[in-house]
Amino acid sequence: MSGTALYDRVALVGIGLIGSSIARALRRDKLARHVACWSRRPETRETTRRLDFCDSVHDALADAVRDADLVILCAPLGANAELAAAMAPHLKKGATISDVGSVKQAVIRDVGPHVPEGVHFVPGHPVAGTEHSGPDSGFAELFERRWCILTPPPGTDQDAVARLTRLWQAMGSKVEIMDAKHHDRVLAITSHLPHLIAYTIVGTVTDLEDHLKREAADAGTIIDRAEIVKFSAGGFRDFTRIAASDPIMWRDIFLNNRESVLEMLGRLSEDLAALQRAIRWGEGDKLEAWFRRTRVIRRGIIDAGQAGTFAATEPEKP
Amino acid sequence: MSGTALYDRVALVGIGLIGSSIARALRRDKLARHVACWSRRPETRETTRRLDFCDSVHDALADAVRDADLVILCAPLGANAELAAAMAPHLKKGATISDVGSVKQAVIRDVGPHVPEGVHFVPGHPVAGTEHSGPDSGFAELFERRWCILTPPPGTDQDAVARLTRLWQAMGSKVEIMDAKHHDRVLAITSHLPHLIAYTIVGTVTDLEDHLKREAADAGTIIDRAEIVKFSAGGFRDFTRIAASDPIMWRDIFLNNRESVLEMLGRLSEDLAALQRAIRWGEGDKLEAWFRRTRVIRRGIIDAGQAGTFAATEPEKP
Numbered sequence: 001m002s003g004t005a006l007y008d009r010v011a012l013v014g015i016g017l018i019g020s021s022i023a024r025a026l027r028r029d030k031l032a033r034h035v036a037c038w039s040r041r042p043e044t045r046e047t048t049r050r051l052d053f054c055d056s057v058h059d060a061l062a063d064a065v066r067d068a069d070l071v072i073l074c075a076p077l078g079a080n081a082e083l084a085a086a087m088a089p090h091l092k093k094g095a096t097i098s099d100v101g102s103v104k105q106a107v108i109r110d111v112g113p114h115v116p117e118g119v120h121f122v123p124g125h126p127v128a129g130t131e132h133s134g135p136d137s138g139f140a141e142l143f144e145r146r147w148c149i150l151t152p153p154p155g156t157d158q159d160a161v162a163r164l165t166r167l168w169q170a171m172g173s174k175v176e177i178m179d180a181k182h183h184d185r186v187l188a189i190t191s192h193l194p195h196l197i198a199y200t201i202v203g204t205v206t207d208l209e210d211h212l213k214r215e216a217a218d219a220g221t222i223i224d225r226a227e228i229v230k231f232s233a234g235g236f237r238d239f240t241r242i243a244a245s246d247p248i249m250w251r252d253i254f255l256n257n258r259e260s261v262l263e264m265l266g267r268l269s270e271d272l273a274a275l276q277r278a279i280r281w282g283e284g285d286k287l288e289a290w291f292r293r294t295r296v297i298r299r300g301i302i303d304a305g306q307a308g309t310f311a312a313t314e315p316e317k318p
Numbered sequence: 319m320s321g322t323a324l325y326d327r328v329a330l331v332g333i334g335l336i337g338s339s340i341a342r343a344l345r346r347d348k349l350a351r352h353v354a355c356w357s358r359r360p361e362t363r364e365t366t367r368r369l370d371f372c373d374s375v376h377d378a379l380a381d382a383v384r385d386a387d388l389v390i391l392c393a394p395l396g397a398n399a400e401l402a403a404a405m406a407p408h409l410k411k412g413a414t415i416s417d418v419g420s421v422k423q424a425v426i427r428d429v430g431p432h433v434p435e436g437v438h439f440v441p442g443h444p445v446a447g448t449e450h451s452g453p454d455s456g457f458a459e460l461f462e463r464r465w466c467i468l469t470p471p472p473g474t475d476q477d478a479v480a481r482l483t484r485l486w487q488a489m490g491s492k493v494e495i496m497d498a499k500h501h502d503r504v505l506a507i508t509s510h511l512p513h514l515i516a517y518t519i520v521g522t523v524t525d526l527e528d529h530l531k532r533e534a535a536d537a538g539t540i541i542d543r544a545e546i547v548k549f550s551a552g553g554f555r556d557f558t559r560i561a562a563s564d565p566i567m568w569r570d571i572f573l574n575n576r577e578s579v580l581e582m583l584g585r586l587s588e589d590l591a592a593l594q595r596a597i598r599w600g601e602g603d604k605l606e607a608w609f610r611r612t613r614v615i616r617r618g619i620i621d622a623g624q625a626g627t628f629a630a631t632e633p634e635k636p
Contacts, residue, residue, distance in 0.1 A: 127552050186545050189523050191552030202612040204589045205507050227504050229618045234445050234509030238556050244616035247609035254597045265594055271522045276583055279572045291565035294520040298562035300547045
């Protein structure tokens, strides 16, 4: 891909894991002639300057986005409305605004009203990341073989969509165009609900230690955190990794995809209650039937080549 | 370790992932002079003969355990009582019975009464495994750097415990001695509850597709399984792997560790309800505070060197 700049100037607004990974990928493959970065926090700007993965770091948002052909919002969802309003007067005619948020209807609601006449708006969501955050955790390969979902509202300029599609493809992603509402429901299942559950269970376990100690229960029932950590390879460890993701980002995801998350959570709670009852009443047949059914979807993931390779190197068990 | 046989004859009763992995490890490092295998199912015995990872495969349980110095029960928990009763008359004086079950009080309850005078009983639980099952999925390295927990009842012969400890260490495990009740509570948290949650969420999602189709909901809300599979890298994929584990084994774990699992599940449900309420009422502070707290325990796991290495190769995100 080297040498084929797809944009003249790209501005990244917010420099965390995703923003800094985009900057690194753009620079490595020379996908933009100039990459400008802005972050709200002075410390982040300083780190960005030191790490030297972009062409300019700006203290003022207006200076970062001025003359940009593409502006990508990479801040937590909750910051979007304010950022969009602040940068609107400084945007170039014909520029494209995009973002990387995990909820798309909320981005359209918050950013859409501030998009000036003659500026294109193509919301996006790279389904990639790690449990680490901040500009020092990014890397150019983050988006390789990952999906990037674009959710342009009806009537969006098709050339703007096509150009952004090529950019994500150049960074190694597979691109899918989707309706924003549909995106939010699919991601509520594949990502938001799993994260919520992981956060819940890790919190429940963290509290358990303190509670059992306070109750001065008999020695056999006291469990300390060191033991939980020690035997976490049995399944819990996977949840702790998911639950180590950025707290602000996830707070904003749940607040902004409330409807879909609550619907999925309602379904989950009912099923959990049914399994709880089956355990209490010793209904082995029900449990076994449920557990057999869940193998099918895993098989689908393996067949689709989405399974990853860690199973072979990271054996797990009860 | 080669050449230092710790037992003359080891009998493995049940040849799935764990049993066949033990057989392979024993043979590779010559830890027993003879490894005898038995399985209830003729097809499993046939596969075991074909794969040739042990010295003898027996159609009759009595023939497998006769003259064994060590008998390890590797069948699902629910089969233990019957197997222990059937093999008891054929056990050699001074032999040791052990097992690999994920619940230890139930094993003591089911096997204990059948242990003949002069035979030692040292329950064990290797905290290792994969989501695959059956004799063809085992491998000799499965137990390396994994914990094996032994829960000998009070009064157990210390030499028998020490010898079995050396065997697990020779297979690469770190060994911990623990009270059976304590084991069951710790594993309820670190393994059983995470598996139950993973099974639940994967089942909920599997049902969702059918339900939405039956409701003939508007097109934007229809979600098909292919989409869930496609975007599963956002977190759901980890759950599907956990929920692909052996259904019979897990049925028996939940039925046999009912009390601890229900207690932990009760705590989890309360916390889930609290987070659900925080999302519904838009209480961002509560969500953020919860998500910050859960990072601490992950840090503990990384510091303890239990984090594994897949995070680096398998980036995940919303």
